[in-house]
Amino acid sequence: MPSIAARLIPAWLRQYQLSALPTDVIAGLVVGVLVIPQSLGYAVLAGLPPVYGLYAAIVPVLVYAWIGSSNVQAVGPVAITAIMTASSLHPYANEGTQQYILMASLLSLMVGTMLWLAGRLKLGWIMQFISRGVSAGFISGAAVLIFVSQLKYLTGIPIAGNGLIGYLSSMQMYARQLHPLTLVIGVIAFTLLFANRYASKWVWRSWLSASYAKWAERLFPLILLGLAIVLSISLHWTTHGVATISTIPQGLPTFTLPYMPDFHEALNLLPSAGLMALIIFVSSSSVASNYARLRGETFDANRELTGLGLANMAGGFFQSFTVAGGFSRTAMNADSGAKTPVASLVTILVMIAALIAFGNLLAPLPYALLGATIMASIVGLIDMATLKSAWQRDRLDAASFLAAFIGVLIFGLNTGLVIGLMVSFASLIWQSSKPHVAVVGQLAGTGHFRNINRHDVVTFSNLLMLRIDESLFFGNSESVHRRVIQATLQYPEAHEIILIMSAVNHIDLTGQEMLISLNQELLNQKKHLSFSFIKGPVMDIIEHTPVITHLSGQVYLSTMDAVNALKDV
Numbered sequence: 334m335p336s337i338a339a340r341l342i343p344a345w346l347r348q349y350q351l352s353a354l355p356t357d358v359i360a361g362l363v364v365g366v367l368v369i370p371q372s373l374g375y376a377v378l379a380g381l382p383p384v385y386g387l388y389a390a391i392v393p394v395l396v397y398a399w400i401g402s403s404n405v406q407a408v409g410p411v412a413i414t415a416i417m418t419a420s421s422l423h424p425y426a427n428e429g430t431q432q433y434i435l436m437a438s439l440l441s442l443m444v445g446t447m448l449w450l451a452g453r454l455k456l457g458w459i460m461q462f463i464s465r466g467v468s469a470g471f472i473s474g475a476a477v478l479i480f481v482s483q484l485k486y487l488t489g490i491p492i493a494g495n496g497l498i499g500y501l502s503s504m505q506m507y508a509r510q511l512h513p514l515t516l517v518i519g520v521i522a523f524t525l526l527f528a529n530r531y532a533s534k535w536v537w538r539s540w541l542s543a544s545y546a547k548w549a550e551r552l553f554p555l556i557l558l559g560l561a562i563v564l565s566i567s568l569h570w571t572t573h574g575v576a577t578i579s580t581i582p583q584g585l586p587t588f589t590l591p592y593m594p595d596f597h598e599a600l601n602l603l604p605s606a607g608l609m610a611l612i613i614f615v616s617s618s619s620v621a622s623n624y625a626r627l628r629g630e631t632f633d634a635n636r637e638l639t640g641l642g643l644a645n646m647a648g649g650f651f652q653s654f655t656v657a658g659g660f661s662r663t664a665m666n667a668d669s670g671a672k673t674p675v676a677s678l679v680t681i682l683v684m685i686a687a688l689i690a691f692g693n694l695l696a697p698l699p700y701a702l703l704g705a706t707i708m709a710s711i712v713g714l715i716d717m718a719t720l721k722s723a724w725q726r727d728r729l730d731a732a733s734f735l736a737a738f739i740g741v742l743i744f745g746l747n748t749g750l751v752i753g754l755m756v757s758f759a760s761l762i763w764q765s766s767k768p769h770v771a772v773v774g775q776l777a778g779t780g781h782f783r784n785i786n787r788h789d790v791v792t793f794s795n796l797l798m799l800r801i802d803e804s805l806f807f808g809n810s811e812s813v814h815r816r817v818i819q820a821t822l823q824y825p826e827a828h829e830i831i832l833i834m835s836a837v838n839h840i841d842l843t844g845q846e847m848l849i850s851l852n853q854e855l856l857n858q859k860k861h862l863s864f865s866f867i868k869g870p871v872m873d874i875i876e877h878t879p880v881i882t883h884l885s886g887q888v889y890l891s892t893m894d895a896v897n898a899l900k901d902v
Contacts, residue, residue, distance in 0.1 A: 345673045356670035361679020363669040370558045374703035375410035379418040379654050383578050386410050388586040390684045393648035393656045398674035401640030402633045403621035405671045407662040414655040416479045420746045421605035435592035442649030443606040449642025457634025463615050466733035467753040469719040474741025476714035486704030487519030495745040519701035526709035529553045565697035576700045581692035586652040608747050617658030729760040768803030770816040780893040793900045797827035802836045805844030814847050828860045829899045835866040848880045861886040865895045
């Protein structure tokens with residue numbers, strides 16, 4: 334049994350090699366400095382004061398570093414959790430800043446509890462039920478909503494809503510409140526940040542070496558932040574009506590009890606918290622498992638659930654909102670040389686230093702720059718490449734993408750995700766309800782059997798061999814029955830029917846009843862039904878049922894055995 338120290342101190346710390354310290358420190362410093370403006374922006378996106386973005390990058394990051402499954406995943410405030418927080422708490426937006434802050438912490442606590450419970454119940458397998466189409470469509474739709482929502486900081490127009498129609502309607506309604514100077518600042522900042530992020534090949538790499546260009550691209554947002562602060566002070570943007578951060582409270586996040594809701598309020602937040610937990614787990618696990626694979630490390634989905642859960646639970650008591658593993662900050666962390674979670678601990682120290690020493694320096698920062706930062710970073714999440722690929726290869730997955738994408742834009746994040754999931758599950762059921770049943774023949778001179786429509790095969794007039802390429806359950810039993818009967822009509826001379834069950838992994842009660850009925854129908858036509866290649870677990874289910882005991886033919890170990898026994902009958 335492991336000692337107490339082994340259970341409390343993570344393996345990466347017990348086995349830490351000092352040779353990794355220099356690269357971990359550098360990576361932590363780089364990530365800490367570069368994500369400060371991003372963290373401030375995500376807090377604003379969540380409807381919170383900017384300082385809460387820094388709060389969210391301290392205690393939750395510490396907890397995940399200690400418990401989480403990934404050595405390099407950088408946890409913190411991200412765009413998806415920020416916009417889902419704002420969407421979930423939209424009904425409480427007018428109840429006062431302090432009440433809203435406490436509700437955001439409560440939501441973090443609820444999400445964390447769900448993730449932690451899922452980890453304890455070992456529900457890590459659940460991530461495989463979110464198709465690529467649904468997740469890409471949801472994230473793409475959320476990215477569009479995030480982009481549009483940030484226009485209020487670039488224009489000064491008080492845009493609000495839960496979907497694209499609401500945002501555009503409020504923009505049209507309050508268009509007269511457009512602030513020209515804010516618009517100029519925001520458009521210039523967005524253009525520069527967009528060019529830096531998506532056109533770095535021409536902006537930097539045309540005249541800098543690859544390594545210098547990479548660092549120029551990373552440092553540019555920080556340089557732009559400093560320049561905006563200097564211009565804000567020297568040109569007195571505040572007196573000209575440009576909204577700035579104004580004040581950032583100095584000091585660390587304190588232990589604060591989240592808002593304690595009544596039963597009905599908790600019930601109203603429960604669906605949103607559940608969907609947030611699902612998205613956080615899927616997105617964070619995708620990032621963590623990918624880097625684990627690249628680094629030759631193991632990935633434990635249940636431990637990831639536990640780490641994310643405890644991080645959000647702890648954050649709920651230390652003025653944080655919901656956090657997740659970030660795509661961009663994890664890439665930045667890994668690319669900067671991070672080897673272990675020590676890099677995350679260094680990032681925490683950077684955030685603490687920012688709160689204690691540099692809060693006043695950030696006060697003149699225009700909200701327009703924060704909005705432009707979020708808009709420029711979010712464009713890359715609009716994943717049209719996946720839609721194009723799905724449309725070419727799998728129209729059902731493309732339908733799931735479009736359902737989630739359009740649903741998010743029209744109805745908001747939570748409803749959009751549910752719509753996408755429903756379409757995805759409906760597609761799965763539709764596919765399963767129409768199983769492929771192939772008439773097969775023997776490849777000459779071999780013991781292999783293939784589809785007669787795809788291969789040049791040998792057939793036998795008295796035999797009809799059918800391969801069922803799906804498990805038999807209530808959703809497809811009727812389709813299989815119909816296909817078998819159609820095949821017997823196409824080959825009336827065949828009086829020995831062989832069902833090849835090599836692809837059948839389960840037969841439920843409806844499937845068993847179908848096979849019993851099929852056996853009797855064929856017997857009435859003076860035809861015999863036999864099975865070949867039944868897997869052991871399937872035979873365990875049906876061995877003592879009428880499917881086998883009343884079978885008119887026999888059960889053969891292989892299709893070759895069945896052919897040898899029946900071809901001359």
